[in-house]
Amino acid sequence: MASALPTTTARIAVLGASGYTGEEVVRLLSLHPSFTISALTGDRQAGKPFYEVFPHLMTVPQMPALKKIDDVEWKDIDAAFCCLPHATTQEVIASLPAHIKVVDLSADFRLRDVSLYAEWYGGEHKAPEIQKEVVYGLTELHRQEVANAQIVANPGCYPTSVQIPLIPLLRSGLILTEDIIIDAKSGISGAGRSAKQNLLYCEAAEGVNAYGVGRHRHMPEIEQGLSDAAGSQVRVSFTPHLMPMSRGMESACYVKLAQGVTIADLRSALEGRYKDDTFIHILPEGQAPFTHHVRGTNYCHIGIFEDRLPGRAIILSVIDNLVKGASGQAIQNMNLMFGLPEETGLLQQALYP
Amino acid sequence: MASALPTTTARIAVLGASGYTGEEVVRLLSLHPSFTISALTGDRQAGKPFYEVFPHLMTVPQMPALKKIDDVEWKDIDAAFCCLPHATTQEVIASLPAHIKVVDLSADFRLRDVSLYAEWYGGEHKAPEIQKEVVYGLTELHRQEVANAQIVANPGCYPTSVQIPLIPLLRSGLILTEDIIIDAKSGISGAGRSAKQNLLYCEAAEGVNAYGVGRHRHMPEIEQGLSDAAGSQVRVSFTPHLMPMSRGMESACYVKLAQGVTIADLRSALEGRYKDDTFIHILPEGQAPFTHHVRGTNYCHIGIFEDRLPGRAIILSVIDNLVKGASGQAIQNMNLMFGLPEETGLLQQALYP
Amino acid sequence: MASALPTTTARIAVLGASGYTGEEVVRLLSLHPSFTISALTGDRQAGKPFYEVFPHLMTVPQMPALKKIDDVEWKDIDAAFCCLPHATTQEVIASLPAHIKVVDLSADFRLRDVSLYAEWYGGEHKAPEIQKEVVYGLTELHRQEVANAQIVANPGCYPTSVQIPLIPLLRSGLILTEDIIIDAKSGISGAGRSAKQNLLYCEAAEGVNAYGVGRHRHMPEIEQGLSDAAGSQVRVSFTPHLMPMSRGMESACYVKLAQGVTIADLRSALEGRYKDDTFIHILPEGQAPFTHHVRGTNYCHIGIFEDRLPGRAIILSVIDNLVKGASGQAIQNMNLMFGLPEETGLLQQALYP
Amino acid sequence: MASALPTTTARIAVLGASGYTGEEVVRLLSLHPSFTISALTGDRQAGKPFYEVFPHLMTVPQMPALKKIDDVEWKDIDAAFCCLPHATTQEVIASLPAHIKVVDLSADFRLRDVSLYAEWYGGEHKAPEIQKEVVYGLTELHRQEVANAQIVANPGCYPTSVQIPLIPLLRSGLILTEDIIIDAKSGISGAGRSAKQNLLYCEAAEGVNAYGVGRHRHMPEIEQGLSDAAGSQVRVSFTPHLMPMSRGMESACYVKLAQGVTIADLRSALEGRYKDDTFIHILPEGQAPFTHHVRGTNYCHIGIFEDRLPGRAIILSVIDNLVKGASGQAIQNMNLMFGLPEETGLLQQALYP
Secondary structure, three states, X not given: OOOOOOOOOEEEEEEOOOOHHHHHHHHHHOOOOOEEEEEEEOHHHOOOOHHHHOHHHHHOOOOOOEEOHHXXXXXXXXXXXXXXXXXXXXXXXXXXXXXXXXXXOOOOOOOOOHHHHHHHHOOOOOOHHHHHHOEEOOHHHOHHHHHHOOEEEOOOHHHHHHHHHHHHHHHOOOEXXXXXXXXXXXXXXXXXXXXXXXXXXXXXXXXXXXXXXXXXOHHHHHHHHHHXXXXXXXOEEXXXXXXXXXXXXXXXXXXXXXXXXXXXXXXXXXXXXXXXXXXXXXXXXXXXXXXXXXXXXXXXXXXXXXXXXXXEEEEEEEEOOOHHXXXXXXXXXXXXXXXXXXXXXXXXXXXXX | XXXXXXXXXXXXXXXXXXXXXXXXXXXXXXXXXXXXXXXXXXXXXXXXXXXXXXXXXXXXOOOXXXXXXXXOOHHHOOEEEEOOOOOOHHHHHHOOOOOOEEEEOOOOOOOOOHHHHHHHHOOOOOOHHHHHHXXXXXXXXXXXXXXXXXXXXXXXXXXXXXXXXXXXXXXXXXXXOOOEEEEEEEOHHHXXXXXXXXXXXXXXXXXXXXXXXXXXXXXXXXXXXXXXXXXXXXXXXXXXXXXXXXXXXXXXXXXEEOXXXXXXXXXXXXXXXXXXXXXXXXXXXXXXXXXXXXXXXXXXXXEEEEOOOOOEEEEEEEEOOOHHHHHHHHHHHHHHHOXXXXXXXXXXXXXXX | OOOOOOOOOEEEEEEOOOOHHHHXXXXXXXXXXXXXXXXXXXXXXXXXXXXXXXXXXXXXXXXXXXXXXXXXXXXXXXXXXXXXXXXXXXXXXXXXXXXXXXXXXXXXXXXOOHHHHHHHHOOOOOOHHHHHHOEEOOHHHOHHXXXXXXXXXXXXXXXXXXXXXXXXXXXXXXXXXXXXXXXXXXOHHHHXXXXXXXXXXXXXXXXXXXXXXXXXXXXXXXXXXXXXXXOOOOOEEEEEEEOOOOOOEEEEEEEEEOOOOOHHXXXXXXXXXXXXXXXXXXXXXXXXXXXXXXXXXXXXXXXXXXXXXXXXXXEEEEEOOOHHHHHHHHHHHHXXXXXXXXXXXXXXXXXXX | OOOOOOOOOEEEEEEOOOOHXXXXXHHHHOOOOOEEEEEEEOHHHOOOOHHHXXXXXXHOOOOOOEEOHHHOOHHHOOEEEEOOOOOOHHHHHHOOOOOOEEEEOOOOOXXXXXXXXXXHHOOOOOXXXXXXXXXXXXXXXXXXXXXXXXXXXXXXXXXXXXXXXXXXXXXXXXXXXXXXXXXXXXXXXXXXXXXXHXXXXXXXXOOOXXXXXXXXXXXXXXXXXXXXXXXXXXXXXXEEEEOOOOOOEEEEEEEEEOOOOOHHHHHHHHHHHHOOOOOEEEXXXXXXXXXXXXXXXXXXEEEEEEOOOOOEEEEEEEEOOOHHHHHHHHHHHHHHHOOOOOOOOOOOOOOOO
């Protein structure tokens, strides 16, 4: 139920609005009571009406046409969602006026250690000074820092789905840091809107395959968060799969219990940690989460199971990769940055079927 | 952008809430500022929490448990969405207290002529007196009658997609009544949630087939509306197909132009007729509508094309069968019945991809 | 049941083997007892092992690597399947040695009238002399000419699905030439393997849209065949749709019966015409064809229905667009060109589910 | 390439031919040179032509109508594929004449220890004497016993995909028995053809969920095989998922290397073990297997990867759950039981796309 909300708080620019995460920011903001879209950029499509790029959004009134980033009048803008590709983002953000609040959906500022960035993304970081000010925006776990941030690095989709359940368990020492194995499955929208052969309907429908086995770029991001939580270096086994579906992500985390810890302890720790969080749901015993149940939403559903292997637990976490895994969490963060309730504009229910 | 809206206007019962149209009413009402769900019925599932039937809606706060229709306290209810199966609905509606406003999503009251009902639905109509009071709720075309109605028969999905473009053209005599050929395609949710072998994923995915060829029950409903518009008896050729997708409907209407009429005339007539209607969009010349663009929404997109056959036009109309074709239009009607703006609660954008 | 068949009759080159129709020729020939694949070409992928382009075919023994067309040793080749793009094909075929039998899967030689080619394909035909010798290979209807041909133009997928049912009916005068309306639906593989945004899984899954409305290139090919059959110029209304599935095609043909003709007459005409044809099945009364039932096969299933509009019939025809609509029919033609039973290598049953 | 093969060796009955595994046996046998289908049973559908149950197989000539098991003339039958549900199979097989060779696709005889059967399948085993004679038919690993068997228990789909890569590695001591974690993904056909709500297209499409977490019935079957190989009791963590696709299965096996063992050792062990096996392919380094590449085939593709966690390996194995995971392996076994090459009738290539 929407209640009466304040009139516009912020004028928003969406940088890189022609991709899926940009589109998703626009879709979600179309029902947001306090943010107005004032600029949309897409360098290669500059000059086009937005509905030529995303015809389904012809129904949003008063959308600005796409323009080049260089043509944005920044004095009329309060905040930006940065949906640009990895590597191109650092310089863009470095060039923005200081008054602009930024949520960056790329990977460019997620790794605190810029040498890790260089190692995994194949090039020197171009804005190491900015990196130091950036807050990593896993909202439920960094709410206060986000509220005070000027620039937020929005987490990756896989890291979001993994860290939400595992960080509290590592912090409290309920699970071991060793031998954490994550088998993850993502909808195809996670790979973006660029025309690539392996993403064609005929190539991707009705089939499943792993990719990036042993060396996916979300590994260091996951390890950064888990290591912080554990207070020691954590390494994970992480294998992502491409699923024949547009949206949705499941991370199956196979973990070892600390001495004397039970499944009930895990459940009660996670229920306690997230009991006041609108978007995190710990499912009843025996119920496995289903990506379908969070489609189009900012929710994360978590199931906790005893493993047949003694001393082990199975933790299953699902999100919509484009919402809680990207644009929804970005808006959740921006809400906090403007002092709004974090749920603002994000309470749509799942589209099912 | 939502604006400040009045607090609750009506307490709502959803009868038959365990099917897809019932679920969709609940999903859409979860963001409605003026309607509160006060009762949910499902005779076979009575006693269960609603989220056991639709786990994705566990995130809607304060949902009542399912109960039997006979157990509803009608004095605490102002209006009902009736999502029951065909044939069982007549007697239920006949038994409701007089103060209850009803939008009926079944086919039971769509055909004014009860003998037609008997012919196509295989049994005598059990509430012919009520039939006389019922308003057929194709909203954009019967807005005034709907606003004053106590009981509205919500149109079928196919009839909605066909009548929106064709009724204005027949009324104005721009197209002929003869030789109207409709090839329609529906997502599988149109067939409901009952477990039937032909609706299994393995049977329905990756294939297309026609069904009900020459004798589908939506024919007389379409013909009723088109005949009214033309002022003479219209018969149509109508062939529905099941598509391998959950939601969405396209009706391709192949029609003959009246003497001297051009495609531009059709376009200008439809643009004129629907220029003030939020949910109806006439697409720019040359653009074919795509079901994907209306998924999850109450919109109807219409494309108008010259046929290669001289004197003929092709009119393509798409809706989401569960929204504008069912629960969305039902809410649109109920909004009018309570004096609310018809768009209330219905401005979500399409989920894409 | 395979029976003992002669040893290799022909050494085959597949030109343009990196697309779906090329792949499908290879897949089907892998079980062919009389044709051996001796050369595979793919200009941009020359030098690669074939399994790098189509890893699923790593299991076919002794496949040659891809090479450039110019590097084929034509003296070691008896026949070629030409799976090249439209427009590039004419010159390639013109340059082949005279002893090579050719089945061309492109559109380049399908239109007898080269001025029609120029009109619809946007350029002068570059081999009009060859055009005169080419046989149009709708196998069941041109079996004798195909058997004697040196070059066969393999029909388009839509034209195959439409002409098989309609040509016999037009030849015998059972249906009228006017007002033939065809609403067709194709799986996405019909659009090829090139990376285009609209063919991405996320864009094409779970949605349906028409394309090429009023002006698809298969129109003149359909009209050429139907006009020949009728003995007078036939024009058709033809609207293709893209379906969210990899393979399969349905053409719904809405036709007018000649004076005094009944549905039973249509049925008996088609049953009679195709009673000896392995790949054509006229379905029992009341049964609609389903694309799923012909997936991966060379079959065509046809359903015949009375329309609700008096004097009209509905004829539904399904094929697999890549098999009977392309590579399967190409092999069927090549079999005849080598004096083999046309079914050779083509008797695999549908993959279901 | 098919070569000349002997005429019919065996007259076959398919018991329970109305489900997907029964259908798949029929599909594959339609091209088998030495087996003739002489009886098809389906108790509830007895009397119907087979094509009413599976219309796509109307194209197989001379298929017998469905009958009751009790009505089979066993003197005219040499062998049976038993595709009946779990639990009903024991008594049926116990009642067959002694001359009938049987491949049983149910789970009824897969567990050597009948007390394990009782524990996991919820009832006393009704034919423990027969159990003792049954050979477990994981073909590549029990070829000799299968060839001499009268009754073969065909392995489950998950156990097939897991045991093929892991058994040789455990036998040779290259991987440890502890901490084997298997995350598996199956197409929906694995759940059968019965109409269940959760298998409806609308429920299963575009979503992923785990099921049977911590307690799936294929666990003891997997552990039986792995324990035999290791020479000690092995327990596994096994989590199956339902994927939105009809066919295909991937098992991701996360294993620990024995002291001093490298990934190259695993690769060379598996390549060595399976170098003469037509249906097992060890993929080149760095290539992940894709279920799409084995669709409709009897192949198993295996990828071997170093894990980021030191001392660990990731082994990915894909099959078509209905072919190598059921009916294809059943035919492979029956071929051996009749002294035929095991590949007979099974060399179709994958349907792609």
